[in-house]
Amino acid sequence: MMRKKILFFSILFFLIYFFIYPIFFIVYQSFFHQNKFTLELFKIALTNYSIRKSILNSILLGIIVVITTSIIGIPLAFIFDRINFKGKSLFRILFLLPMISSPFVGAIGIKQVLSRFGSLNILLIKLNLIKNPISFFGSGFSGIVILQTLHLFPIMFLNISSALNNYDISVEEASYNLGASKIQTFLRITFPLILPGYFTASSIIFIWSITDLGTPLVFEFNQLISVKIFHMLKDINTNPVGYCLVFMILILTLPLFIFIKRYIEKIPYTTDRTVLRIVEKNLKGKSLFLLYFFFSLILFFSLLPHFSMILYSFSKKWFFSILPEKYTLEYYKIVFSHRLTKTGILNSLIYSSLSTTFDIFLGFLIGYILARWKIRGKNILDIISMMPLVIPGIVLAFGYVVTFSNTILDPKNNPVFFIILSYSLRRLPYIIRTTYSSFLQISENLEEASYSLGADNLITFKKIVFPLVSPGIFAGGILAFAFSLMEVSCSLILAIREKFYPISKVIYTLAGRVTDGPNTACSLGVLGMIITAICLFISTKIIMKKIGEFFRIG
């Protein structure tokens, strides 16, 4: 019992020191100046036109993106839930593809297609449809909206799909049976049932959108809180307004934690649920054709950033023309030979593997404790370990820079520790959930059976517990690896010197260079996309096969 307590409190202490404390530090700094309470910073922030504008812009951006992703994601989810058509499972996968690369890389590519002198405008002018080029991105704001929407709508799609999947279709039939109309049934039955899922997806998307740093930077749109924070970090000591901007982000994101946590806790753990879902409506002929058309349209636009990125990475000359005039493999050669790109790839591989290892280790431990131990203070551990869901990368990275500056760990000297730590903390909730639910699926009797045959804790863990939960953890680990590899916000903020740059910061730096910089950035982006896709593929294979095998009965 004593050993358990020591372990438990060490974990708790670690999380509090490296996760809660930096956040508190920021909050403290926004209200206290030389240990005296003051609202001065807020006054400065709110009277400054540019900052006020940024706050409003960020909130507006978040809301618009929630709306646009809803408009695409919800109908898609309903179509997949209620209608049968050929190619359903293929489309289901295709609609998840937009998630595999971060929008800021896609932004570099899509600028080539949608900018004032990009492919589309030139095409339209050549077809004599327009006289003057259209500005699709405006000041950059609409560009961010487009890119984020295309990247994030799968989150809406996934969440609504699973919400629809979680209840038995007979609850709707019961409503019809009692005389309710379709609309009444939707409003009284379906809608309330999917509402928690909708709130969660909206919260995740909102947080993601307002704290995204890479996309606005590529569009050079500076009137957003995230960008303001990024720029203010450099001289935070002389101008501490940054603290209260981070505080405002926390005010916007933290309350959403309640939704998200409650929702995640309700996700059913057993794989052998038999919710009855018989889809009877089959599409044929003209309506099927319409559906395909609609799908292709969404896919075309959502994959446009990726296509243009791929194209750009191969293009030798692509100015004022619809498609590149010449193709080359040159930029891929550069990726593998240039010092900066080579360092970036190596760094990212190191950071991601270490953070994933740490994630698996810590996630496994915490998941196990939450599922199996009876110990006081468990709730606190549960809450703290789930909080990274709503603590954005910029907040965490900002916190590390300000809290630990001039200490032994100062990220300005060597950010490796904090880069790895921030990568792992951000994925930790997912790993914990995976472990936790694996443990809940495995009856405690399986462990007891081993004890009753004379096995001790270690053998039981090695032979029973680990083999049973490891496929899920492993799959989660691969995902964590993929996401860390392309992580943007923490990387942009924490890696200040070139020798510590991970891939994303290299891409960002290259994109800003004239001549062949953007092309090389795109090649690196394509590389990252391929690795991510492979990881996703492997991890779903593991989840489907191994877990399916274990828990199938009969």
Add this chain to the structure above:
Amino acid sequence: MKKEILAVENIEKSFDGKEVLKNISFTVYENEFFFILGPSGCGKTTLLRIIAGFTQPDRGRVILNKKDITNLPPNKRNIGFVFQNFALWPHMKVKENIAFGLEIRKYPGDFIEKKVKEILELTKLKDVENLYPSQISGGQQQRVSLARALITNPQILLLDEPLSNLDAKLRDEMRSELKRIFKETGKTMIYVTHDQKEAMTLGTTIAVMKEKEIVQIGSPYEIYTYPRNFFVASFVGDINFLKGKIIEKIGEILKIETEEGLFYAKYKRPLNSENILFCFRPESITNKGENLIKGKMRDFEFLGNLLRLNIITERGNLFKIEILPKDFENYRNGEDIVFSIKKEDVILLEE
């Protein structure tokens, strides 16, 4: 003198202030097939888990072979456990599941192989040794969990409702299988169930539990013929009840006044109250003699070789009796059915 294997002394257990076990004591002797019989939720699983060491009792001791093992961890006890849900390890093949206990004890490979072979034969699992638990039937899963627990030759084997996860037909089959395996291995076992039929057909001793307490321990015969109280009497087999008041004691004969007239019963142990409940089994009746009851036949059904009649008296009391079909005419008296219960067959209950 029978050898004592396991004793449980004054076990008490509460979960979050809710009492689940109260003053549980019993002794299990060598080669006994000891049954704990009680309705679901009465604490049977908790009791078994305390014996196996998965749960700590609040008070009381568990003694195995004269040694106090109350504080010994489960993996040091050498007590076999067959779980209600079988708890087979889904990532191991049947034979790997079975071999586990021997591997833990670090026996040499060829010895393990030989033992596994033996037990596969005993439990008739030869054909499925290389399959995974999810690929075999419920009955086979059941036998794997039994084989896995038996192979280490535990001092005592605990079985928690091992048949409750099987369908009715398999259950009957497995019941005789269990009996055979029990005979062949001669293992001492504690078997927990809520099914009185299992307890009555397999058990050598039965402890009947009612809400956290053991109310009676005895052989199936004793439990059936001399149930101590209403709960035991009604839980084990069918029975008829009648309330009455003792009006006279003549030697060892009691004279009891009831709604259905005067009854005589044999007096077996002291009773604290003159208001009593007495009962008799449907089959322990005759067609003439003392203690007569008269009533109309409401309906009847065939139970294999017996005929069950449901009789309703003028007073409205219901009785079920079981007779041989060919004797039916002997019980008829015009419109009515008349039957008698011998003094010796009247069971007097406390409360």
